[in-house]
Amino acid sequence: MEKNDAFDxxxxxxxxxxxxxxxxxxxxxxxxxxxxxxxxxxxxxxxHLGIYGRMTARDIGRMAQVHKTKISRAVARLEARRFLTRExxxxxxxxxxxxxxxxxxxxxxxxxxxxxxxxxRLVSGLAPEDVAVLRRALLHLAGR
Amino acid sequence: MEKNDAFDxxxxxxxxxxxxxxxxxxxxxxxxxxxxxxxxxxxxxxxHLGIYGRMTARDIGRMAQVHKTKISRAVARLEARRFLTRExxxxxxxxxxxxxxxxxxxxxxxxxxxxxxxxxRLVSGLAPEDVAVLRRALLHLAGR
DNA sequence: AGGTAATAGTTGAATTTGTAACTAACAACG
DNA sequence: CGTTGTTAGTTACAAATTCAACTATTACCT
Numbered sequence: 173m174e175k176n177d178a179f180d181x182x183x184x185x186x187x188x189x190x191x192x193x194x195x196x197x198x199x200x201x202x203x204x205x206x207x208x209x210x211x212x213x214x215x216x217x218x219x220h221l222g223i224y225g226r227m228t229a230r231d232i233g234r235m236a237q238v239h240k241t242k243i244s245r246a247v248a249r250l251e252a253r254r255f256l257t258r259e260x261x262x263x264x265x266x267x268x269x270x271x272x273x274x275x276x277x278x279x280x281x282x283x284x285x286x287x288x289x290x291x292x293r294l295v296s297g298l299a300p301e302d303v304a305v306l307r308r309a310l311l312h313l314a315g316r
Numbered sequence: 317m318e319k320n321d322a323f324d325x326x327x328x329x330x331x332x333x334x335x336x337x338x339x340x341x342x343x344x345x346x347x348x349x350x351x352x353x354x355x356x357x358x359x360x361x362x363x364h365l366g367i368y369g370r371m372t373a374r375d376i377g378r379m380a381q382v383h384k385t386k387i388s389r390a391v392a393r394l395e396a397r398r399f400l401t402r403e404x405x406x407x408x409x410x411x412x413x414x415x416x417x418x419x420x421x422x423x424x425x426x427x428x429x430x431x432x433x434x435x436x437r438l439v440s441g442l443a444p445e446d447v448a449v450l451r452r453a454l455l456h457l458a459g460r
Numbered sequence: 461a462g463g464t465a466a467t468a469g470t471t472g473a474a475t476t477t478g479t480a481a482c483t484a485a486c487a488a489c490g
Numbered sequence: 491c492g493t494t495g496t497t498a499g500t501t502a503c504a505a506a507t508t509c510a511a512c513t514a515t516t517a518c519c520t
Contacts, residue, residue, distance in 0.1 A: 175367055175368060176367070176368070176369050177366060177367040177368075177428075179363075179366075179367060179428050179431070179432070181360075181363050181364070181367055182455075182460070183451055184431055184435060185340055185435055185438050185439070186337070186340050186341040186344050186431075186434075186438075187360070188451065188454045188455070188458065189333065189336055189337035189340055189341070189454060190337045190341065191381060191454070191458035191460075192333055192337075192454040192455075192457040192458040193330070193333035193334045193336075193337040194381070195381075195457060195458050195459050196329055196330055196333055196457045196458075197330040197333070197334065200330050211506075216325075216331070219323075219325050220325070222321060222323075223319055223320075223321040223323060223325055224319060224320070224321075225320050228468080228469095229468075229469065230467085230468060230469080237335060237338070237339075239507090239508080239509095240468075240469065240470090241469090241470080241471085241507085241508075241509085242506095242507075242508090243469090244468095244469060244470060244471090245470090245506090245507095247469095248470090263516095264467095264468085264515075264516065265468095265514080265515060266467070266468040266469070266514065266515050266516070267467095267468065267469090267515095268468085268469080284321075284323050287323070287328055287330075288323070290330075291328055291329055294329050294330075294457065295329070297456055298453055298456060302449050302452070302453055303453070305446050305449045305450065305453075306449065306450060306453040306454075307327055307332065308446070309336075309442055309446055309447070309449075309450040310332045310333060310336040310450075311326075311332070311336075312441055312442060313336040313339060313340045313438065314332065314335035314336040314339045314340075315339050316326070316335075355476080372498080372499095373498075373499065374497085374498060374499085383477090383478080383479095384498075384499065384500090385477085385478075385479085385499090385500080385501085386476095386477075386478090387499090388498095388499060388500060388501090389476090389477090389500095391499095392500090407486095408485075408486070408497095408498085409484080409485060409486085410484065410486070410497070410498040410499070411485095411497095411498065411499090412498085412499080
């Protein structure tokens, strides 16, 4: 495979970031998919509710930077599996406050443990100071 | 939004990497989509051929870590737009060698220029030494 | 108050992706 | 040779995502 061009695709950030994101998501995805039949947006909603307790779909979408239709469908799937319930808002009847059921919390705790172990394994090949730089750079690129 | 849990989702690498990857791809995606109606796999195939000159679908798939059905469809789209041609292999009739047409090369050069400018803008907010660390860490996480 | 705009969330249709099965060709081994 | 396995690439079907339109409700403005 001989190069006849100076552009280095392997180092182009949108490309490289995507490779790293996909590779480093694969193992975790396998677990939440196999164990709970969840999709990516599902576990994200689950984690947001597990961490923050009670949120609206809109809040989750804002925080996770996910479109409202994806949130809506993920919430519907989690509700169908009895992982969350909706509570209506007293003042604004458009809004539904979401909260994990006991089963949802159990799933969250299980997956949070998996996530922590998985994260530890991911960074185990990197120097701690490099991980710190990596996280800061990623937060910057993510616009945070 | 009050946290009642210690897990920091915003720093969880599979989550953070994905946020950074999506945010930092958005601007570039807008351009190849608006300007050429391409999808992500399309520009990747285009770039591989633009850089390496002549490759098989299999080679591109290996290098970009993309499944063969996605490559197959991207190649079909690019061929339909006369951006590439297939040449049969003398020894193995299963294989098709792909090569950009003049139009494909023009599109590639155009988008390569966009990519270079885009990359420069992406890293402009980061210290050069941090960018170096970032790239090394991403290559490691991508399994390279 | 009444009309217009904005917001929360859902739904349907079109596009895209994932999975598996498939065709065609080559390889390896007896 | 011939049978079995492997590989390159395509296709069919199901699943997921995107985009636009929609309902229902609240906010704004005069």
